[in-house]
Amino acid sequence: MTSLKHLKLERDGHVATVFLHRPKQLNALNLELMSELVSVLDALESDDEIRSVVLTGDERAFAAGADITDMADADSTEMLRRNQFAKWERIRKFSKPLIAAVSGFALGGGCELVMHCDMVIASETAQFGQPEIKLGVIPGAGGTQRLTRTVGKQHAMELVLTGKFISAKQAEAWGMVNRVVPIESYLNEAQKLAREIAQMSPIAVRLAKESVLKVYDAHLAEGLEFERKNFYLLFNTEDQKEGMKAFIEKRPAKFRGK
């Protein structure tokens, strides 16, 4: 694998741990980081030694979303041409168990990346949210679809329409995470779970994962496509330009419905 700029990779027996690593930007998922993630998953997919994978950030943030500076000036045509979220299909199709170890912010694309994972271990400090609405846009990497399936329509509406953050405990109560543990042990817990699964038959694990995901996958692809188009569409609005500019300029946004 070529050297990694925004990720770190550790291997321990049959378990690999992938660290999102743009600490100064709270691990915001820029295009380069996502390309690296896809390449790393490709390599881990074909590596027979690796049987399960932990995906994590650092204590302050799992990831604070897609990188706003990448998209602030783009219009719908550019977003459609770029089709950046199509890449996330690679994560959806990863055949080995993927366990998220989450501490700090898991927001927007960060929360969506967590929801791509099969299991989630959260530290007590974790916060989850889909704050895109505050930027004048909507989730674009499956948030409206996966969140609704996981927490139900009412809770999903509240998160997606207000952009509020919820605590790890709340996320646990709503079924978004497997369990909440002290910050000192969230990564160890996730790796322990990965090791436990790595002792099972890899082929049985693969088919078990595929079978569980079938419950969710019916109509998911269609819903994802629909959401993605709506997300790109919003890049022709003045509100998206205002929302993202306001974030970069560190001031509240003024939306005018244009």
Ligand code: CAA
């Ligand atoms: N994109 C780009 N940069 C980001 C970022 C993002 N999503 N989130 C944080 N950063 C940067 C900040 O700009 C800041 O950079 P500077 O030091 O250069 O100013 C640095 O990370 C630290 O962030 P803050 O100073 O804002 O830290 P804070 O502790 O005061 O606030 C926060 C933390 C509440 C998470 C705040 O950073 C925030 O609201 N971030 C944006 C969250 C967001 O809106 N995410 C959704 C993005 S859109 C998306 O994800 C679309 C999709 O569906 C895939």
